[in-house]
Amino acid sequence: MRTLAVYNLKGGVGKTTTAVNMAYLSSQQGFKTLIWDLDPQGASSWYFDSSHTRKISAKKILQPQEIAYKYVQKTGYENLDIIPSDVSFRDLDHHLKEQGELTYFSEVLNQFRDNYSLIILDCPPGISHLTDNVIYASDGILMPVIPTWLSLHSYTQLKTYLKDNQLPRRHIYPFFNMVDVRKKLHMSWLRVPPSNIKKMLKTSINTSSNIEKMGAHRAPLETYDEQSDIAAAYRALWKEISKKISVF
Numbered sequence: 666m667r668t669l670a671v672y673n674l675k676g677g678v679g680k681t682t683t684a685v686n687m688a689y690l691s692s693q694q695g696f697k698t699l700i701w702d703l704d705p706q707g708a709s710s711w712y713f714d715s716s717h718t719r720k721i722s723a724k725k726i727l728q729p730q731e732i733a734y735k736y737v738q739k740t741g742y743e744n745l746d747i748i749p750s751d752v753s754f755r756d757l758d759h760h761l762k763e764q765g766e767l768t769y770f771s772e773v774l775n776q777f778r779d780n781y782s783l784i785i786l787d788c789p790p791g792i793s794h795l796t797d798n799v800i801y802a803s804d805g806i807l808m809p810v811i812p813t814w815l816s817l818h819s820y821t822q823l824k825t826y827l828k829d830n831q832l833p834r835r836h837i838y839p840f841f842n843m844v845d846v847r848k849k850l851h852m853s854w855l856r857v858p859p860s861n862i863k864k865m866l867k868t869s870i871n872t873s874s875n876i877e878k879m880g881a882h883r884a885p886l887e888t889y890d891e892q893s894d895i896a897a898a899y900r901a902l903w904k905e906i907s908k909k910i911s912v913f
């Protein structure tokens with residue numbers, strides 16, 4: 666089992682959109698895939714029309730015994746299951762802090778080892794104990810970056826934080842998202858990414874109104890727009906990241 670987190674310190678950069686599309690493409694390739702919506706906003710749960718039908722708490726779902734497993738739901742797509750978000754997930758951070766060990770969340774994820782090839786974590790923005798745990802638990806961090814100076818600043822901030830706290834950094838894979846081909850800065854960074862961005866993926870995703878339509882369809886892009894260039898770009902992104910983290 667491999668674990669892929671979709672994360673950026675910055676909000677609104679396309680984490681959920683990426684997580685939903687990567688999860689769907691993985692499942693379509695025949696990999697048993699679980700998406701865990703860790704964000705109390707519940708955006709990926711909304712795309713899959715999933716919510717918890719019984720009472721849940723952040724504390725309960727983080728028990729080392731096989732508790733989280735009881736909260737797995739079907740998405741309606743073959744090979745694709747979800748742990749929907751809950752407003753109580755705002756306390757995940759607090760409970761992980763109480764546990765103290767950075768490896769704690771990875772132990773929680775171990776219960777899925779025999780049943781899934783890939784877990785995708787749709788992470789909330791920000792830096793927290795949840796972030797530290799996710800960074801430890803993941804084989805790869807897929808990071809959407811909008812080609813702007815402020816995004817570059819957030820990226821640098823995160824790298825400094827990870828370095829200062831001796832957290833692993835080698836498995837972070839940024840890619841440019843919401844690229845606007847009419848913008849000079851976007852095109853120039855696409856040709857030559859800023860030198861302090863390491864391990865930049867080759868694939869980038871343009872700004873597209875077809876992606877916005879995921880909200881109308883409440884479905885992954887591939888299900889309604891398979892023929893488009895943007896769907897092809899997501900397939901290329903999946904191919905690239907799945908190779909990096911060796912999904913099999």
Ligand SMILES: Nc1ncnc2c1ncn2[C@@H]1O[C@H](COP(=O)(O)OP(=O)(O)OP(=O)(O)O)[C@@H](O)[C@H]1O
Binds near residue numbers: 675704706
């Ligand atoms: N390549 C793209 N082109 C156009 N719109 C996009 C693209 N990627 C994402 N979006 C849109 O941008 C908005 C934010 O995307 P998304 O919710 O995936 O970001 P996020 O990083 O998960 O946000 P948050 O930090 O709030 O969790 C959504 O309306 C989404 O449809």
Ligand SMILES: [Mg+2]
Binds near residue numbers: 708788
């Ligand atoms: Mg999100």
